[in-house]
Amino acid sequence: MPSPAAYIYRRGVQCARTLRDATVDVRLRPMSREDVQPFAHAYLASLVAVWEAYLNELARNFYQETANPLRIDYHAMHEVARMASERAMERFNTPNWENARNFLIATTGYDPISDWTLPRRGMGVQDVRERLNQILRVRHSFAHGFAIPSYSWTTSTSGRVRLTVEVLRETEAFFNNLVRRTDSGLQRHIQTTYGRAVAW
Numbered sequence: 001m002p003s004p005a006a007y008i009y010r011r012g013v014q015c016a017r018t019l020r021d022a023t024v025d026v027r028l029r030p031m032s033r034e035d036v037q038p039f040a041h042a043y044l045a046s047l048v049a050v051w052e053a054y055l056n057e058l059a060r061n062f063y064q065e066t067a068n069p070l071r072i073d074y075h076a077m078h079e080v081a082r083m084a085s086e087r088a089m090e091r092f093n094t095p096n097w098e099n100a101r102n103f104l105i106a107t108t109g110y111d112p113i114s115d116w117t118l119p120r121r122g123m124g125v126q127d128v129r130e131r132l133n134q135i136l137r138v139r140h141s142f143a144h145g146f147a148i149p150s151y152s153w154t155t156s157t158s159g160r161v162r163l164t165v166e167v168l169r170e171t172e173a174f175f176n177n178l179v180r181r182t183d184s185g186l187q188r189h190i191q192t193t194y195g196r197a198v199a200w
Contacts, residue, residue, distance in 0.1 A: 003183045003200040005057035012050030013172060019043035020168045040163035041142045044171060048139045051175050052095040055182075059085050059107040062186060066194050096136040097129040108186060109193065115185035118177050132178075135171060138163075 002010070020043040063082040069075045085107040092103050097116075105111050116128045123131065134151050141148050148154055150161045153170070187198045 001200045002180075003058060003061050003186070005054050005061050006179050006183050006200075008057050009050050009054040009179050012053060013047065013176070016043055016046035016050065017172075019046060020165065020172075037162055040165075040168060043168055044135070044163060045139050045143065047171060047175050048095065048136065051100075051178070052092070054179055055095060055100055055103060056089045056092065058182065058186060059089060059104070061200075062108040062110075062190065065190055065196065065198055094136060094140075097132045100132070104182070104186075108189070110186050110189040112182055112185050115181045116178060117181070118174065120177075128174075128178075131174060135174075 019039050063078070063085065067075070067078060088103065088107050092099070095103075101112060101116075113125060116132075117124055118128055131153075134149070134153075138148050138151075138154060140146075148161050148163070153167055154163065155161050156164070183200065187200065190196055190198050
């Protein structure tokens with residue numbers, strides 16, 4: 001069962017799909033491929049935003065799951081850690097591989113490094129790291145008015161650099177996989193470290 005954070009992530013992705021679907025909507029066909037690129041950019045930016053929101057909410061879920069108000073000494077330390085985590089959330093931005101991993105370690109003690117893979121596509125830890133960082137660089141480029149960097153997944157066979165519907169679908173699947181694997185990994189971490197069965 002997904003975490004509460006994963007449910008929020010899913011709702012965010014469903015809302016963002018409207019932007020992706022606009023890139024293939026037949027009613028917009030008079031628009032050129034270049035004219036629909038802002039929709040593609042907005043969709044990618046939305047995916048990054050819901051990924052960041054997911055990580056913040058997951059840290060909150062962690063503190064809800066590990067709370068024990070009946071043990072006063074534990075509860076006092078737990079609250080100190082929770083408040084420090086909230087401050088870390090305020091400073092957390094640019095959820096690339098390094099920042100996202102460091103954020104989870106700092107706020108929950110969980111290191112997702114071995115979980116952040118995409119076996120179905122043959123992507124190991126380094127591949128996922130590279131792709132996540134590339135996605136953030138692409139988002140950063142158009143957010144600041146620069147040309148999209150040329151990566152294998154942003155460059156068509158004809159050599160044009162742009163975001164296609166297929167790339168957008170693959171990027172969504174990439175984030176969906178990260179969310180599933182992060183949920184599962186944090187659940188194991190809570191069960192192993194705190195001896196608690198997590199309902200999600």
